[in-house]
Amino acid sequence: MYQSNRMWASASFVGVLIIIGMPLWWKTTEVYRVSLPYEKISSFKPLSHFVTTELKVLANDDATASKIVSEIQKAFAESDIIKIKIEKTVMSERQQHILRSVVDMEKAVEELASTLDLDQENIFHVVQKKSLSHNIWVGNERIMFFDDEKASETIVKALDGWIYQTSVLRGSRSDTPDQARSTRFPPESAYHITLSIVHPRPDTMKVVWNAAEAVEDYIGSFVDELSSLHNFTLKSQWLHLLDFDFQAREVKEVSEWGRHFAVRQDRLSLLLTRLEERAATHVSELSTINLALYIVPCDKAPIIIYDNEGRKNPLSIQAFMSPKWGGVVIASPPAEQCSQQVREFEPSVGQIMGAFVSHLRELLGITKKDAIEGAHLEPSRSVSPRRWEVDALLRIRTLEQVTSAERTLQSLAQLLEEISNIVINDEVGASIAAAVSELEAGAGEGAGADAARAGRAHAHAQRAFTHPGLLALLYFPDDQKYAIYIPLFLPIMFPVVLSLRILLLWFMGKPVHKEKTD
Amino acid sequence: MAFTNLMLVFIFNLLYLSLSSGIEIPEEFQKSNHTNNWAVLVDTSRFWFNYRHVANVLSIYRSVKRLGIPDSQIILMISDDMACNPRNPRPATIFNSAHEQINVYGDDVEVDYRGYEVSVENFIRLLTGRVPPDTPRSKQLLTDEGSNILIYLTGHGGDGFLKFQDSEEVTSQELADALEQMWQKKRYNEIFFIIDTCQASSMYEKFYSPNILATASSLVGEDSLSHHVDSAIGVYIIDRYTYYVLEFLENVHPNSQRTMSEFLAVCPKSACLSTVGVRKDLFHRDPSKVPITDFFGSVRPVILTTDPINIVETPKRKKKTENKTKIQVKRDYVPQFPMHLVQVT
Numbered sequence: 001m002y003q004s005n006r007m008w009a010s011a012s013f014v015g016v017l018i019i020i021g022m023p024l025w026w027k028t029t030e031v032y033r034v035s036l037p038y039e040k041i042s043s044f045k046p047l048s049h050f051v052t053t054e055l056k057v058l059a060n061d062d063a064t065a066s067k068i069v070s071e072i073q074k075a076f077a078e079s080d081i082i083k084i085k086i087e088k089t090v091m092s093e094r095q096q097h098i099l100r101s102v103v104d105m106e107k108a109v110e111e112l113a114s115t116l117d118l119d120q121e122n123i124f125h126v127v128q129k130k131s132l133s134h135n136i137w138v139g140n141e142r143i144m145f146f147d148d149e150k151a152s153e154t155i156v157k158a159l160d161g162w163i164y165q166t167s168v169l170r171g172s173r174s175d176t177p178d179q180a181r182s183t184r185f186p187p188e189s190a191y192h193i194t195l196s197i198v199h200p201r202p203d204t205m206k207v208v209w210n211a212a213e214a215v216e217d218y219i220g221s222f223v224d225e226l227s228s229l230h231n232f233t234l235k236s237q238w239l240h241l242l243d244f245d246f247q248a249r250e251v252k253e254v255s256e257w258g259r260h261f262a263v264r265q266d267r268l269s270l271l272l273t274r275l276e277e278r279a280a281t282h283v284s285e286l287s288t289i290n291l292a293l294y295i296v297p298c299d300k301a302p303i304i305i306y307d308n309e310g311r312k313n314p315l316s317i318q319a320f321m322s323p324k325w326g327g328v329v330i331a332s333p334p335a336e337q338c339s340q341q342v343r344e345f346e347p348s349v350g351q352i353m354g355a356f357v358s359h360l361r362e363l364l365g366i367t368k369k370d371a372i373e374g375a376h377l378e379p380s381r382s383v384s385p386r387r388w389e390v391d392a393l394l395r396i397r398t399l400e401q402v403t404s405a406e407r408t409l410q411s412l413a414q415l416l417e418e419i420s421n422i423v424i425n426d427e428v429g430a431s432i433a434a435a436v437s438e439l440e441a442g443a444g445e446g447a448g449a450d451a452a453r454a455g456r457a458h459a460h461a462q463r464a465f466t467h468p469g470l471l472a473l474l475y476f477p478d479d480q481k482y483a484i485y486i487p488l489f490l491p492i493m494f495p496v497v498l499s500l501r502i503l504l505l506w507f508m509g510k511p512v513h514k515e516k517t518d
Numbered sequence: 519m520a521f522t523n524l525m526l527v528f529i530f531n532l533l534y535l536s537l538s539s540g541i542e543i544p545e546e547f548q549k550s551n552h553t554n555n556w557a558v559l560v561d562t563s564r565f566w567f568n569y570r571h572v573a574n575v576l577s578i579y580r581s582v583k584r585l586g587i588p589d590s591q592i593i594l595m596i597s598d599d600m601a602c603n604p605r606n607p608r609p610a611t612i613f614n615s616a617h618e619q620i621n622v623y624g625d626d627v628e629v630d631y632r633g634y635e636v637s638v639e640n641f642i643r644l645l646t647g648r649v650p651p652d653t654p655r656s657k658q659l660l661t662d663e664g665s666n667i668l669i670y671l672t673g674h675g676g677d678g679f680l681k682f683q684d685s686e687e688v689t690s691q692e693l694a695d696a697l698e699q700m701w702q703k704k705r706y707n708e709i710f711f712i713i714d715t716c717q718a719s720s721m722y723e724k725f726y727s728p729n730i731l732a733t734a735s736s737l738v739g740e741d742s743l744s745h746h747v748d749s750a751i752g753v754y755i756i757d758r759y760t761y762y763v764l765e766f767l768e769n770v771h772p773n774s775q776r777t778m779s780e781f782l783a784v785c786p787k788s789a790c791l792s793t794v795g796v797r798k799d800l801f802h803r804d805p806s807k808v809p810i811t812d813f814f815g816s817v818r819p820v821i822l823t824t825d826p827i828n829i830v831e832t833p834k835r836k837k838k839t840e841n842k843t844k845i846q847v848k849r850d851y852v853p854q855f856p857m858h859l860v861q862v863t
Contacts, residue, residue, distance in 0.1 A: 177663055182553055183821075186662065220835035269818035273588040282590070282655040307822055319823040323553065324662075327823070355826040368825070381830040411702035419695060465703060468648045471639065477691065 007506045010499045017496050029481060031421045034429030037436050041413040044406040044439065049173060050081050051395045053164070056116075057088045059128040060096060064149045065089070068126065071152040072159065081169045081399075091128070099129045105378070109141050118142050122391050124163055126155060135374035138162060140386045154374045162369050162377065165392050172400040180396075183323040184365040185287055187401050187458060190231035192288040193219055195356070196279050197236070200243040201297040205333065205343040209293075211236035218353040219291075221383045222360060225390055229397055229451065230364075237280075244274045244294075248303060256335040260304045262312075268305070268320055271328065289363055290326030291356045295333070298343065302332035319355040327359030357383055365393050398451045401458035405435055408461040421478060428467045435460035550808070552707045553664035555816045557582045557592045560641060562673030562682045564597035569753040570744050572600045573614040574672045574714060574760040576622035581767040582668065586816035593644060593659055595631040597683065607751055614756045614764070616748040630657050638688045645696045647705060663704040668712070668813045672760070675715030677738055694724040701727040708801070710778075710813040714759045716741045719795030731801040733782055735759035736792035743791050758790045772815050779806035 055072065059065035065088040076084050091099075095115055102108040108129065109118075116125055118141050125143045135151035136158055138144045144163070146155055160166050171178030185191065195215045199207055215236045223232040248261035271294070281288040296303050305313045305320065321327035329352050333345040362368070366389050369377055380386060385393075409432065416422055438457035442450065559582070561575040575596055582592060601610050601623045612623040631640060643649050644659050661667060673680060679687040700706055711732040713721050718734030725732065735757070736742040744754035745761040756764075762785040770776055782796050782805060798805060 182664060217833050217835050218829070221833040224835065265820055265822065268820045269816075270586075272818055272820075273586075276588055276590050285651075285655060305822060313822060315824070315826070317823070317826055319826065320820050321823060322818060322820055325818075350829045350832065351826070354829045355823055357827045357829070358823060358825060361827075380827055383827070383829055383833045408703070415699060415702060466647050466649075468643065468650045471643060471646070471648050 003506075007503060010496075010503055013496050014500060014503065017493065025485070029485075031423055033416075033422075033424040034426055036413060036416065036424065036429060036432055038413055038417065040436055040440070041409045041432075044410060046403040046406040046410075047173060048080075049399060049402055050083055051169065051399055052083045052085065053391075053395070054123045055084050055086045055126065055159075056123060057086060057126045058091045058095070058116075059088070060091060060130070062088075062090055064128060067149045068146070068152050068155065072126075072156060075156040075160070079166060081166055081173065082164055082395075084164075099127070105137055105139060105145065108145075109139060109143055112143070113141070116143070118387070121394070124159075124388060124391075126159075134376040137376045137378070139378040140380065140382075140384075142388045142391070151374070154372065157372050158375045161372060162375075163388055163392065165367065165396070168367055168392075168396055169399055172396045173403045180365070180367050181400070183362055183367075185289065185324055185363055187397055187404070187455070188230065188287055189455060189459060190233070190286050192233045192235060192281075192284055192286050193223070193360070194279065194281060194288055194290055195219070195234075195236040196239050196275065196290065196292045198239045198242050198275065198292055198294045200241065200295070202240045204297060205295070205337075205345055207295050208344060208346040209349070211238065214349055214353055218349075218357065218383055219360070222357055222385070225384050226364065226393070229394065229455075233284075233286075239275075239278050242274070242278050244271050246271075246300070246303065248300065257302055260302050261300060262306050263303055265305060265307045265320075268328070269322070272322055272325060275328075288326075289360065291359065292326065292328045293347070293352060294328060294330045295345065295347070296330060298333060298338035301338065303330050305330070317351050317355050319359070321359040321362065324363070326363065327356055329355045353383075361385060365396055394451045398454040401454040402439065405439060405454070405457040405461040408465050409435060409439075412461075412465050421481075422470060425467075425469045428464050428470060431460045431464035431467065435464060550666070550708070550803075550812045551664065552666040552812065552817060553819065554662075555587050555591065555666050555668070555813070556659065556661050557587055557668040557670070558644070558659065559592065559594050559596075559668075559670045560636065560672070561596040562636065562671065562680055564599055564683055566600070566603055566605045567753055568673070569600055569612070569751070570756050571672045572596055572598075573612055573622060573756050575670065576612055576627065577614045577620075577756070577760065577764050578670050579627070580620070580622050580624075581764065581770075582814060585767075585770065585811065585814045586772055586818075587814075588816065589628045590656065591816070592628070593630050593657070594628065595636045595641065595644075596629055597634075597636055598629050598632040605752075613748065613751070615761075616746055616750075616755060618748070618750070628656075634683065636683060638682050638686050638692075641682070641688065642692065642696050646699045647703065659705070661705045664707050665705070666708045666710070666813055667706050668710050670712045670714075671721070672714040672757070675713070675717055675721065677717050678720045680713075680715060680721060690721045690724045693721060694726060697725060697730065698727045701729075708812070712763075714742060714757055718742060719797075722795075722797050725797065725800060728800055729802060730797075731778065731805060732797040734795040735785070735790065737795045740792040759785050759792075759794065762789055767814070770810055770814065772811065774809070774811060774815075776810045777806050778808040778810055778813070781810055 057065050057068050057072070059068065069086050069088045072084070072086060076082065092115070095112065098111045098115075099108060102111055112118075112127070117123075118125065123142065127143055127145055128148070129137075129145040130147065132145060132147045134147075135154040136144055136146045138158060144155070144158065168178070168180045171181050193215070195211055197207070197209060197211055215234045219234055223230075223234070226232075246261070246263045247267055248263045250259055251262050252259050275290065275292050279290060279292070281290055303318060305318050307313065317329065318332075319327060319329040331347045331352060333343070337343050337345050366385055412432070416424060435457050438453050438460065441453065557579075559575050559579050561571045563571045575594070579592065579594055583589070600606060600612050608618070610623065611621040614620060614622050631644075644657075647659065649658055671680060673682070675681065678690045680693075681687050697709065706729070708729045708731070711722060711725075711730060712734075713732075714735040715721075716736060717738050717740065719737045722730075722732035722734060736759075743758050745756045745758045747753070748755040763781075766781060766784045782794070785794050787793050
């Protein structure tokens with residue numbers, strides 16, 4: 001009887017500790033991990049995305065149109081990065097009349113705009129206009145004029161290099177960054193643009209410049225065109241008494257000054273360091289594009305930048321930009337102002353803002369266009385970017401954000417699978433699910449309307465990856481978890497496990513102790 | 519006959535290929551493709567008797583600043599309790615040699631994480647980028663895929679861990695995981711990892727991400743020793759490894775041609791008394807062909823503007839009309855004394 005009491009006591013120990021306790025301990029020490037769509041994430045192929053666009057070819061007769069269309073189709077058939085839907089039409093009598101009668105290209109575009117819809121995004125028109133001075137002509141609107149079917153090769157080159165920028169598209173999708181991606185700011189939903197006017201010697205010269213108005217009008221008009229991609233906050237500030245030693249070499253010459261100061265290009269990066277000390281660009285959590293106007297004091301004027309090969313910068317405006325940082329314009333006052341008693345310098349707003357806008361274009365992703373033989377690209381004479389440049393930028397940013405979102409999700413999934421004891425809380429799970437659903441809804445194909453979807457996917461993926469909660473417990477590695485519990489429970493489990501053998505024997509009815517037999 | 523000819527041709531080809539094949543790595547793999555430089559300098563210890571660790575870090579900070587990395591790209595984490603310590607006979611200064619020639623604290627030091635903010639959690643958050651949303655930009659490591667990062671750690675360490683602020687530790691596995699997460703998020707191009715503690719090489723043994731070159735002041739089982747005492751201040755003032763590193767860096771200027779392999783050999787056992795450890799299997803370039811300015815100097819590309827926009831007509835931005843009518847708010851003082859509660863007869 002006592003034996004059965006003892007056995008039941010041992011059995012209850014075994015029951016509580018091993019049958020109830022162990023699973024309870026396992027359940028309560030497991031790490032909270034929201035389930036993630038691992039299969040969907042691993043099925044993403046970042047390098048398979050492409051953009052789609054539409055092209056309309058209009059010619060005087062069907063033969064020319066067919067020839068041009070077939071040439072373009074042949075050139076872009078192999079392309080895995082862009083799929084073009086080409087539509088060909090023969091021009092109506094009215095359109096042909098307009099093109100014959102109007103000689104000025106801009107006016108021709110204006111007149112044609114009534115018959116074609118040039119404001120629709122992502123649709124480009126290739127229109128025949130006889131007796132052009134070059135093979136093709138491209139302006140600010142979504143239209144390209146070509147002379148005749150002999151221009152087909154030039155058309156293909158212009159479409160590849162200027163309009164669709166397939167090399168930049170490829171660079172935005174690739175693993176390693178290309179030149180364009182290293183220059184432009186990484187994709188974000190909003191930026192700050194700060195215009196700083198640097199005036200080292202305010203006691204010697206008065207500078208007349210309305211910074212707020214300049215920023216608002218020039219930069220504001222420029223960024224309004226890109227409002228579908230990013231939000232911009234425009235700021236301006238004056239930095240007085242910020243001096244920088246250019247280590248310029250005086251060069252005598254025949255001019256109103258009699259001299260100029262030569263500054264080497266490799267010295268300019270130190271100016272950026274000096275500007276960063278005072279420009280207070282870290283006040284917000286968004287990236288800041290810094291535009292600085294440096295007013296040279298009279299005794300150091302005029303400054304001319306010499307490049308690394310020792311060649312003088314021939315332009316009337318001395319400016320430079322630094323990738324992913326911003327741009328600087330160095331303005332020297334004219335000689336007659338410096339010779340007066342009361343010096344007043346009014347820098348030319350249009351010229352300086354023109355330099356800043358060209359910096360902004362590159363920093364936001366509108367790349368320089370290389371010259372193509374036989375093709376004429378009308379130089380931009382307004383602050384706004386060309387319509388087709390905005391289309392191209394939308395395509396580039398869409399592709400960049402989609403591939404970046406997919407790569408981020410894939411590396412996050414890999415990390416979370418590898419390090420099995422990171423806590424995945426609800427917010428991270430929700431962000432990942434949102435990003436995956438945006439990507440599955442076809443953010444990858446097309447542009448324009450899907451730029452918004454790509455932006456959201458990218459933002460969700462970034463938020464998931466950089467969520468501060470992925471570090472909350474400074475996750476305990478498994479060996480540390482066991483190192484805590486084993487010294488606590490092993491001594492208790494020892495006699496319980498040992499008594500299991502005796503318990504089993506008793507349950508099976510066998511004699512517990514070996515009976516002595518004579 | 520034809521067969522022997524074939525064999526001869528084959529053997530000749532083999533010989534030719536083996537003699538001319540890549541002992542020399544082609545030039546394009548040697549050139550670095552980084553676009554900016556960052557430095558993360560951490561002193562993990564506090565209290566007066568660990569003066570030498572702060573002097574270590576600040577000396578590296580001064581060298582790195584002198585060679586061009588701007589403050590906005592240096593993250594300095596020190597406990598900052600030396601310069602104004604009541605036991606400091608030279609207040610507001612920190613020296614790195616008994617001659618007391620250079621005040622490495624100076625008046626323009628920018629400390630990003632000070633005091634108790636130097637913790638394991640903040641360090642790992644800084645590296646992985648998982649900072650709380652209200653962290654200012656100067657406290658974030660805003661690197662990208664083209665950044666070369668110099669990471670310098672000093673303090674008290676042991677086999678597999680580094681002690682932070684005398685109360686917690688970071689293990690080598692956590693550090694390796696943090697660097698792997700940086701690699702996955704493309705937050706660095708190359709990392710040069712220097713650690714000056716006891717048994718320092720145990721901290722880099724667990725690294726598994728590519729493009730990391732690591733060096734440590736001592737191997738597992740060895741102690742890293744300090745260099746000399748300043749009897750006027752009363753504590754050890756600098757560690758041996760960092761002392762010889764600084765001696766080397768004094769001769770480096772922004773256009774220097776010195777290479778990383780010279781840096782890695784900077785402290786022989788006779789000088790350091792502990793063996794300097796190096797880990798180069800994760801680094802794909804040959805250190806003897808990598809200039810030291812790839813990590814200690816700063817690249818800031820500058821592109822001259824050759825085609826400014828010629829703006830013909832002045833643009834005018836369409837102003838959004840704001841219909842905010844300003845209501846005049848009348849303000850006055852709260853009564854100084856609650857007269858309404860006092861019976862005035």
